[in-house]
Amino acid sequence: MKASVIVFPGSNCDRDAAVALEAATGKPPAMVWHGDAELPNSDLIVLPGGFSYGDYLRSGAMAAHSPVMREVVKRAKAGTPVLGICNGFQVLTEAGLLPGVLMRNATLKFICKDVRLRVEREDTLYTRRYAKGEVVTFPIAHKDGSYFADDETLQRLEGEGRIAFRYCDVQGRITPEANPNGSRNNIAGIYNVSGTVLGLMPHPERLANPALGGTDGTKMFKSLVDSIAA
């Protein structure tokens, strides 16, 4: 699998994503500077976490209009898998590849901690190594992670099975207490219509090594390797 990680000014989880990808694929991904004209041929494009353009204007808003994103949008529309983590999710919504918006957390504060997520689908490129309904632990680290979409959009997402992960408790129950940031329907991540573009606020790359306290994130990268090889 050939992966590319897009680096914007202010990205800061680009290396973390690269390390997790290399661990899963056995080879380092291409690191693509946002100003580069050429985006290499890629089986997977990753938009990493961080504070692209310092979150000026709105989180992800400036990066969505950077030169490389025109090419990313084109590839995504042609079916190349695109994974947006944290700030990458914000960029995907700003670029129109995913619906909705990430608003300021309900607590109005930055939150960094492990959360439990329920895997809503096991039949996608990203999740084939998980079981449906499996409860996994990923960390979150964001201030603007409260997923919002209007009722109609939300209904469509739910109806089309496009919710990837929901915040839940240890038993997998979707409760208000388990919702760290006020996201509607406890949504932590969503897919595009074809299931090839995934945006999520939690960080799978941060729990993809036993020394860091867990490996639940590894299965996402391994799923991608399986899916793309298949």
Added chain:
Amino acid sequence: MTQTKPAITPDLVVKHGLSAEEYRLLEAALGREPSLTELGIFSVMWSEHCSYKSSRVWLRKLPTEGPQVIQGPGENAGVVDLGDGQAAVFKIESHNHPSYIEPYQGAATGVGGIMRDVFTMGARPVANMNALRFGAPDHAKTRHLVAGVVSGIGDYGNCMGVPTIGGETNFDSRYNDNILVNAMCVGLVDASRIFTSAARGVGLHVVYVGSKTGRDGIHGATMASAEFDEASAEKRPTVQVGDPFTEKLLLEACLELMQEDAIVAIQDMGAAGLTSSSVEMADKGGVGIVLDLDQIPTRETGMTAYEMMLSESQERMLMVLKPGAEAAARRVFKKWELDFAIVGRTTDTGRLVVRHGDTIQADIPLSALAHAAPQYTRPWTPKPPPAPIMPEDVPAPNSLTAALEAVMGSPHLCSRAWIWQQYDHMVMADTVQRPGGDAGVVRVHGTQKGLAMSCDVTPRYCAADAREGAKQAVAECWRNLTATGADPLAITDCMNFGNPERPEVMGEFVAAIEGMAEACRALSFPVVSGNVSLYNETNGVAIPPTPAVGGIGLIPDIDWMAKIALQREGDVLILLGRESGHLGQSLYQELATGRNEGAPPPVDLAAERRTGDFVRSLIREGSVSAVHDVSDGGLLVTVAEMALAGGLGVELDPAPEGLTAHAIWFGEDQGRYVAAVAPQDVARILQEAAEAAIPARLVGKATGDALKLPGEAPLSLAALRNTHERWLPEFMGGS
């Protein structure tokens, strides 16, 4: 020589924080009356903050050497060897005064400044820590200050993508009007590629990179060198404004350029901005420097030479480039969309010459700025240490369990999760011990090595006896690192004190230096960098002496690292180290009596080292499943924290016969650890401890989901956790 020549009146001199005698020295060094710009330059270079004029003679007493030390005090940060060609660069610095005046920006720019000190040396910052002291919870400003400081630290570090992995926070009415915000940064560097500030070579280009210069922070260094009074809030415009996004770009641009053979010297513009950075580079390189202020990128029009030389706008760097390296440097900074300007060159005159328009605004011998600054051996009076008090002089509680709940739920000891959850402590994906343990640990990227770090000082001990308190701060830091299995390497110190012109404050400073020096020597734990913050007082009332110690240690293999969390049902808890039930200056005493009395617990440095070395060897041979040092709150708190962290209860044994029970459970005797070991290893470990002359006894057994003291009802971990985690969020959520 200058276009406009405002009269240098005695009043103007006083406003610049210079005494009449200092002004006389200035004129003697210059050989004439200064221009206004020159007066400004002298005032910041001779400020306490930049010149260490009250502290320097004493700081020389600290041990600064060891085989592990690559760079001791005197550069932007200290450097220690990590083996395999790698080194750690680290320093702690105060941003106390600005954080009280404007907590969000004050704390944020403190974090930004300390990270610049680290990456100026070529190191990538890999972890931040902080040590915070706030006033009493019921003081009108405390909540506002906590909220602002925590969010300022978080927003800056989070945006930079550097994890904040620990620290400490105290609430004490003696900090009501003078909070302390001490920020520490640790970076990693290739030991053969360390950059310094010595601008060696004549005729080289001096380059300015980073943000534009504005009128913010003018005279920050002078403000940080004066006492507060009612008018201090009016100094808000002297607090700088931080922009972590620009600093992130500056970090990446500097590290990228450092990969090439382009830089002779580099220095960040921190306190006293362009003035201190240019003076320091030229002085250390043994050259002169001429600056052309017309080339300085400015954010505002019409800035004067005085303003440009004194501005403390953030996220700026000064570099001296190798001949021919200009194009490469320009390309890197253009890529990162940062300002880049050639603003001067090095000369052979030994003078700082500042040009603006077609006039010379300053022309000063560098030796006068860097070395002729006055140095004071200020009068000091020693304070007699308080008499110890006996354990039985502190009343026993009705119930030990209830007393434990009171201690664990108090502002002093309750969970700090509300704070550290606002810090990204996992970015860079190398955090192997998160906040809440004895020390934070990050993996040295791409290796099995771990870098442990901890910030420590117990202000109530220092207030009672600065010498013993400073010793204790060093020892506790060493102990916290040891408890993870690390070899402690070196420390950075942040000396926060009151007005040094008062002999009793100076006496505390001297005592603290002596105590610190003694402990550092005994533990082979030298000081490699640091910062002194004086004048932390308001209307003549000083803070308690607060010598904050930030230490780092090396774990050779993180597979052999200890954490505080109990892990195995049936494990036996062993207390290592001597216990006497010392309740003087303990948290229990404060909560039981409302007072801080008596002598603080003494530190036996030889026993400290012996016990620590023993514990480290247990960790390295895999004989322990959890380790926690005994500190604030005593033995029972230690056990409770181990139980909470692991979600595993403990059945406690009775206190030894003949000792006061509540003093055994809550006494704060130093040099102790609790280790959890498998039952079959107990006899062997007790035997080995006895052979090493280390007192050891059994404390209890890990089991169930409650803490059970002999003769008392069990306290469920769920209830204890609730008590422990409740106070801070409730306090911060209140109004």
